[in-house]
Amino acid sequence: MSKELEISGLTVRYGSVVAVEGFDLTVPEGHLTVLLGASGCGKSTVLGTVAGTVTASAGRVRVGSTVVVDVERRRQLPPARRELGMVFQSYALWPHMTVLKNVAYPLARAKVPKAERRERALATLRTVQCEDLADRLPGELSGGQQQRIALARAIVAEPACILFDEPLSNLDAGLRRTLREEIRALQLRIGGTGLYVTHDQEEALGIADEVAVMRAGRIEQFGAPDVVYRRPVSAYVARFLGANLVPGTFEGYEGDVGWATTPFGRFGSTAAGDRTEGQPVLVGMHPESAAVRPDPSSTAVVDVVSFVGKRWEYVVGERGAGGAPTPGGPRAHAFSTTALAGVERGTPVALQVDPDAAWFFDADPAPDEADGDATGAPAELAAV
Amino acid sequence: MTTRSVELEQPPTRAAGGTDAGGADGAAADDRRDWPERWAAVRERVGPWLVPVLVGVMILVPLGAVVRESAKESLPSLWDRATALPRIGETLVNTVVMAAASTALATVLGVVLAWFAVHLRGRRQRVATLVGIAPILVPGIAGATGWVFIFAPRIGYGNVLLRDLTGSDAVTGPVDVYSVLGIVVIVALYLVPYPMLFALAALRKADPTLAKAAQVSGSSWLGAQFRVMLPLLRPAIIYGAGVVLLLGLGQFVVVLILGRQEGIDVLTTEIYRHLEFYAGGVDYPLASFLGLPIIATALVMVVVQRWVIGDPLRYVSTSKGVGSAPREIRSGVFPLLGFGLVAVVPPLFGLTIVSLSKFWSADIAWGALNLDNYRELRDNEFFWPAITNSLRLALLATVISTLIAFALALVIERRQRGPVRAVTEFVVQLPLSIPAVLFGLGILLTFGFTRFTFLGREVNLYGHAGLLVLAYVVLTLPQAVRNIQAGLAQLDGSLESAAEVAGASRRRVYLDVTVPLIRQSALSAAVMAFILTSREFAASVLLSTPQTQTMAPLLYNLYVTGTYPPVAALAMVMVLISAIGVLLILVLGGRDALERM
Numbered sequence: 001m002s003k004e005l006e007i008s009g010l011t012v013r014y015g016s017v018v019a020v021e022g023f024d025l026t027v028p029e030g031h032l033t034v035l036l037g038a039s040g041c042g043k044s045t046v047l048g049t050v051a052g053t054v055t056a057s058a059g060r061v062r063v064g065s066t067v068v069v070d071v072e073r074r075r076q077l078p079p080a081r082r083e084l085g086m087v088f089q090s091y092a093l094w095p096h097m098t099v100l101k102n103v104a105y106p107l108a109r110a111k112v113p114k115a116e117r118r119e120r121a122l123a124t125l126r127t128v129q130c131e132d133l134a135d136r137l138p139g140e141l142s143g144g145q146q147q148r149i150a151l152a153r154a155i156v157a158e159p160a161c162i163l164f165d166e167p168l169s170n171l172d173a174g175l176r177r178t179l180r181e182e183i184r185a186l187q188l189r190i191g192g193t194g195l196y197v198t199h200d201q202e203e204a205l206g207i208a209d210e211v212a213v214m215r216a217g218r219i220e221q222f223g224a225p226d227v228v229y230r231r232p233v234s235a236y237v238a239r240f241l242g243a244n245l246v247p248g249t250f251e252g253y254e255g256d257v258g259w260a261t262t263p264f265g266r267f268g269s270t271a272a273g274d275r276t277e278g279q280p281v282l283v284g285m286h287p288e289s290a291a292v293r294p295d296p297s298s299t300a301v302v303d304v305v306s307f308v309g310k311r312w313e314y315v316v317g318e319r320g321a322g323g324a325p326t327p328g329g330p331r332a333h334a335f336s337t338t339a340l341a342g343v344e345r346g347t348p349v350a351l352q353v354d355p356d357a358a359w360f361f362d363a364d365p366a367p368d369e370a371d372g373d374a375t376g377a378p379a380e381l382a383a384v
Numbered sequence: 385m386t387t388r389s390v391e392l393e394q395p396p397t398r399a400a401g402g403t404d405a406g407g408a409d410g411a412a413a414d415d416r417r418d419w420p421e422r423w424a425a426v427r428e429r430v431g432p433w434l435v436p437v438l439v440g441v442m443i444l445v446p447l448g449a450v451v452r453e454s455a456k457e458s459l460p461s462l463w464d465r466a467t468a469l470p471r472i473g474e475t476l477v478n479t480v481v482m483a484a485a486s487t488a489l490a491t492v493l494g495v496v497l498a499w500f501a502v503h504l505r506g507r508r509q510r511v512a513t514l515v516g517i518a519p520i521l522v523p524g525i526a527g528a529t530g531w532v533f534i535f536a537p538r539i540g541y542g543n544v545l546l547r548d549l550t551g552s553d554a555v556t557g558p559v560d561v562y563s564v565l566g567i568v569v570i571v572a573l574y575l576v577p578y579p580m581l582f583a584l585a586a587l588r589k590a591d592p593t594l595a596k597a598a599q600v601s602g603s604s605w606l607g608a609q610f611r612v613m614l615p616l617l618r619p620a621i622i623y624g625a626g627v628v629l630l631l632g633l634g635q636f637v638v639v640l641i642l643g644r645q646e647g648i649d650v651l652t653t654e655i656y657r658h659l660e661f662y663a664g665g666v667d668y669p670l671a672s673f674l675g676l677p678i679i680a681t682a683l684v685m686v687v688v689q690r691w692v693i694g695d696p697l698r699y700v701s702t703s704k705g706v707g708s709a710p711r712e713i714r715s716g717v718f719p720l721l722g723f724g725l726v727a728v729v730p731p732l733f734g735l736t737i738v739s740l741s742k743f744w745s746a747d748i749a750w751g752a753l754n755l756d757n758y759r760e761l762r763d764n765e766f767f768w769p770a771i772t773n774s775l776r777l778a779l780l781a782t783v784i785s786t787l788i789a790f791a792l793a794l795v796i797e798r799r800q801r802g803p804v805r806a807v808t809e810f811v812v813q814l815p816l817s818i819p820a821v822l823f824g825l826g827i828l829l830t831f832g833f834t835r836f837t838f839l840g841r842e843v844n845l846y847g848h849a850g851l852l853v854l855a856y857v858v859l860t861l862p863q864a865v866r867n868i869q870a871g872l873a874q875l876d877g878s879l880e881s882a883a884e885v886a887g888a889s890r891r892r893v894y895l896d897v898t899v900p901l902i903r904q905s906a907l908s909a910a911v912m913a914f915i916l917t918s919r920e921f922a923a924s925v926l927l928s929t930p931q932t933q934t935m936a937p938l939l940y941n942l943y944v945t946g947t948y949p950p951v952a953a954l955a956m957v958m959v960l961i962s963a964i965g966v967l968l969i970l971v972l973g974g975r976d977a978l979e980r981m
Contacts (some may be wrong), residue, residue: 053881076426079884080892092882105896109887153886163885165878342973 085154446826494579529732634819790799847929871905
């Protein structure tokens, strides 16, 4: 049977505030789609309408063969009748029930016979390697264990669709990675549909079949993680994925490569788009694609050099008065696996990047784009 | 749309053996489904209003009856009769001045004590806080009587002791519990716990690193407290003071007990004077007319408070705040213990001694102390009925009020948007703002004169126990709601969402998740409601008859006949019952249960 998740024309309004508008998304059976975006972009609202905790203003949601939301036909099924599994950021394990009871609860609500309930709950606990915790209370467990139990509870009834609401945000970095891999493996094994919300780009890219980067209630870009990462369609997506955005002026084309001059050097891009000479432009590139080259005539200088273990990171700024980088001016990052001889704070440098790894975007972004990163975004709309 | 064909192709199966598969069996099922869903949508919209409206009626109808009663007589005539009352001007001034003075005193004391309490740690903090809110635990009528035994001008034990210590040969003083000042101080002692709890909640939430940051920026430690921490507390202080002012304006029993000696009255006692059968006749229109300014003030205050402060919920939370605890000031134990010592120990001492003595006189006959008064009380024909009435009615009222409070708290906590929440909060705050005497009067006027035949039996609601229960339910609601609301506020909403997604109906979510998780706060709320109700005086004295008399009216009746030792013994019994209740709260609700009041 189909376990496809289909969202079409979804709109959510709170009073005059539009949180989500005309949202379309189909998650094919067996796929995990990640909604990625800054807080306030509407990703949690979308998840809420699928779960049934948020009331849709327009649109339709289908989970497997059940239409759970159809605003036109005044249908908004209560969460209990949607046959979903959900994993919460706060784990949301019921502290007064044992682990086994927590996991068996969806089965109890589905009127599974008692003996079978226990059997299936234990089997599911085994798949998350927590069988021995069955009789413990959630309060006695570590965060990682709790989230494994929550995962077991979400999958125990074999729902058509599993929702993940920032499930790893409360865990520390190492555990986050392990659990991410486990979630991915489990989801591939049980084959349901997955909808996963996060603001962490690494988490999103690592777990997704498709990523939907969201912005202001709409999907800004949708695609396989590597495609989205290698070819962001807008400055917003590029910035959200951690890319550099360097302001410059468009020069013209040489073949199919467009060129721009910037304070950080001259860049070519095979993804330059249609532009006219002299037009302001933003040049985007990932820090690992950017190479630092000492250049005494450059208008950029190294501001900070830091060693973070697996690589050296160079922060480059525009050269200001007295040769120091302009405070508050544009900055670009470049990563290198080795220390660059003779490059230190204050060294004039230029950045170089392969034209296939650079993208040109329109300068003069919309006001919200200017600070549309994870921290500067408008406060998240209350989703419930 | 391809969806429909998908629906038709797919049989409605669910691996879990699902209860149903929604509209899976095609368009026909979809249509059938739509009606229950539309009905559910209507219920969703109307449902939340049911209990708030019901409670609103329970509260507003009696108040309306008071207003209506005063309209039975022409306004000029009532005005003339009211202004012709002896010393009515003085009564009005007393009402306002005494309320303002006790509010000021209680607020300052409460904030200072809360500040000391928050600078203590662990067990010391819990004990000190318990001591700080101890006055609530002594029934007002018992406490006021106890203070009489200590600071009655001539033979109060405290005055005798002070005269001995100072070598004074005066026959009265130096302290006069019957004076305006005496009443103000005693009322303030009883009010201190309220601003203290509000300030404590705010202080707990205030990040102590804010004060540290001010110090690092060059402020002195004391300066940081005044310039940073005090302004942070301002909303909580204003809110607490507002609550206390309303309680002060409605202050009744302490003035009734202490003021009669010197003829000191406030509006509530003046109202009661016109309702007492044996004091110059009952005059409902005049009593109601005198209540109007109090009702008006309360309504205005509740609205202004909401408008100035906004959401009172902000000051309910008992969350332990962020960051590190402020630095400990161990000597802060002393002000708190000192307050408990001054506020609670003297009246209890007075009550104990008098309850064990044959007479109340200036000299304590230590050798002759005995339990005769308790034996006499045991044999008093009114004693056991009063106790069983109090306990039974309180129990019934507590169960009802807890259930209603749960519904109201759910509305407030789970319907963040829309007018239903604002209306509910308004309704819940009203009983806190309107003196119990007026509620008693209103209920009496609404139902007290109702007679009807039901199933061939003549029913007379006058003096019916149901009226007492109704009054108790209304009066305990604000505290019960706040307590359960605090429990709900601390409950992570995703715990309930998780159950819903797991297939639980709304009712099942409440049963399986919500109720078990707020059981503690609900239970301690219930016990607290029980304590306060079992000793309720102001409404009881108006609504009870000899058949339904409860403890506090019995105590008052004994008091006005001037036989003090049995009064003291009964007061001690009331204190004991309250103390048992408090112990129960601490056992059931955990260590900080009392602070959620």
